[in-house]
Amino acid sequence: MLMRWFMICFFCLVLPWSALAATEIEISSPGEQSIPLALTRLLPNKGPESAQISGEFNEVLDADLDLSGLFRFVDPEAFLDDAQRIGLYSIQVDFPQWRLLGSETLIKGTYKIEGDKLTIEARLFDVVNRKLLTGRRYVGEAKDVRRMAHAFADLVLKELTGEEGPFSARIAYISDLSGDKELWLMDVDGKRPIRLTNHRSIVLNPDFSPRGKEILFTSYRANNPDLYRKEIYTGKEAKLSYKQGLNVAGRMSPNGREIALTLSKDGNPEIYLIGTTGRIRKRITDSWGIDSDPSWSPDGSQIAFVSNRQGNPHIFIADTFSGQAARLTTQGKYNATPAWGPKGERIAFTRQSGGQFDIYTINIDGTDERRLTFGPGNSEHPRWSPDGRFIVYSSDKGGNRAIYVMRNDGTGARRLTKLDSDCRHPAWSPRW
Amino acid sequence: MKAMQTLKLVLIALFLCSSLIGCAKSTPQMDQEDVGKSDMSQPSEVKGADEGSMKAEVVPTHDDIAGMERINFDFDQFTLSAEARSILGNNAKYLQANSGTNVVIEGHCDERGSDEYNLALGESRALAAKNYLVSLGISAKRLSVISYGEEKPLSKGTGESVWAQNRRAEFKAIK
Amino acid sequence: MPDGTGDEVGVSALAFVQAFIQQNWALSPYLLDQSRLRDLEAKATLSYAASGEMIRYRINTPSGNQQFDDSLKKAITKSKQLPQPLPKQLDLLVTFNLKEMARGK
DSSP: OHHHHHHHHHHHHHGGGTTSOOEEEEEOSOSBSSEEEEEOOOEEOSSOOOHHHHHHHHHHHHHHHHHHTOEEEOOGGGOOGGGGSOOOSGGGSOHHHHHHTTOSEEEEEEEEEETTEEEEEEEEEETTTTEEEEEEEEEEEGGGHHHHHHHHHHHHHHHHHSSOOSTTSEEEEEEOTTSSBEEEEEETTSOSOEEOOOOSSBEEEEEEOTTSSEEEEEEOTTSSOEEEEEETTTOOEEEEEOOSSOEEEEEEOTTSSEEEEEEOTTSSOEEEEEETTSOEEEEOOOOSSOEEEEEEOTTSSEEEEEEOTTSSOEEEEEETTTOOEEEOOOSSSOEEEEEEOTTSSEEEEEEEETTEEEEEEEETTSOSOEEOOOOSSOEEEEEEOTTSSEEEEEEOTTSSOEEEEEETTSOSOEEOSOTTSOEEEEEEOSOO | OHHHHHHHHHHHHHHHHHHHHSOGGGSOOOOEEEOOHHHHSOOOOOTTOOTTTSOOOOOOOSEEOTTOOOEEOOTTOOOOOHHHHHHHHHHHHHHHHOTTOOEEEEEEOOSOSOHHHHHHHHHHHHHHHHHHHHHTTOOGGGEEEEEEETSSOSSOSOSHHHHHHHSEEEEEEOO | OOOOOHHHHOHHHHHHHHHHHHHTOBOOGGGSOGGGGGGOEEEEEEEEOTTSBEEEEEEEEOOSOHHHHHHHHHHHHHTSBOSSOOSSOEEEEEEEEOHHHHHTO
16 A cells, blocks of 8 residues: 555656657676675673574675575675664664665664573575665574574575575485484485484385474395385384385375375286275286386376386376376486476486486476586485475485485585485485 | 544554554564474484484394395396396205295396386296296295396496396295 | 656766666665576666756665665665766666676576
């Protein structure tokens, strides 16, 4: 309503002038292809000071926002005195100072420590229009500072792009740090890893339920590759599919009611749908060759998978209802591990070329194929972040296999796990 | 109607106020958002997950059989080579001579390629070996298969000689 | 009444104003749907007094994309004062698009 008032005033003032002849020019790209951001450190709001709290919040936020690729960070060395002033109301912020530094956006915040309790208030300002864009107060304990920073990074992306960030989620993966391949869970920046299973066997291939608090995986605990489900918070675990032969690559449907997986109970690996109790509902593929690696389209109507039915392994897309399948990839001699993007338009996969595996994306109609990684080493197991901005994957370019993350255009790659164990099969949880 | 008029007045008042202050949006959002008490509870970590202190314990599931040799495969293949067939011929003789021994055939792959696809490929290798033994007169009831894909390499490392060793089917006695 | 043609203002002054506005325009491709980069375009009229002060502006045809249009408004706000005077008043019809950015993609 207020906007309408402004618009009316605006048109009254401006319209009569617009008929004038003017010189035409064209500006065909922005002078700066990133948003200049000043990220200040949190200031203590009364209460005791803690360089650790402000430092950790700053570090996490900096890393998340940097990964987004949206920003150019204004050098903190150049900050003027407003960076040292608490002022969370836009009338208290000295915007001209920040304009002078070339900044368009500004993050300021405070923290307050009272016993075990930690309160952080963070604000995102539009420097050009001199206004508050968004802000939150987070209440928790000191150990929650990283989660508060991730949550605020998600909020910053939502405010600026309309789409929330994926930083508050988790990444499940397989690591042999304990001596066996077990299921682990970590923050999306690789911090705070915890082990979730103790099967002392081989655990493989995790996938999250759509609501995020449950993980499917395969384990050899009972001397057969069986499919398990595990509730993350309670730790409760159950065998879900344990037919003779393979019970692998379980992927829960977007509505959470069915699981696509590879079964070889009849001697040849085929993709089936089972219910959440493990009962077979439907067989999706029927070919002489290997059919494996299902990945659901976001609307559940289609399933991408790998098949060697035409000779070499290629990616195919099957209709969930009819089972009718068409080949997606045409290049290369070994294409595998399809991962359907959350926006529905693109599929990530791996291809072997020149003896090494790299990650590619392709439109679901087979057009616009793009290679995202270029070695060294093998890059495999691509999985999307829930917003489709990022791809998490495993690579052995650092020697041991580790988990990496990059933007969906292949830029910004960084390693998340340490090189002290073999890590693979990452899966990004839905928003936590 | 009356409500509408009141609303209009309120809106005009609001408009005036906001133009005095500057910008309506400059009032800070004091959204208090608890990061979620229930969410603050940590995912349940397994007991004794103390990194480093725990010793890995390899539990052998099956025993190697001295009289049965493993066979190897080409990359992304599960067809039996002439050499593999001759080894399987010897293995069949051993099984005929030791009719009390039941066998699990393990299919393995090298580390390259999709793990899930390799699980399927490993099984195809084990099944190829099993079917050939059955064709040589061994009862299918004595033979079971399991695929480990690329999860249990015979030797670690990279390079064709390592990979070639790892692309294999092994024969283990069921206890 | 000035007719505002480029010739009268001078090519170098025009090129200077164009570069100045472009330099003030910041937009990350990660804000946008990559496949739509080619389609985004907006037109604005800007009027500078000889002093270098922007006396009026209007976005005549916005792109319809909020992130794109917001970035233009910011660029215009940042361009309200030229760092040096002009030979005379300048009326501009500026077309903003991402042709050069899309080419690299």
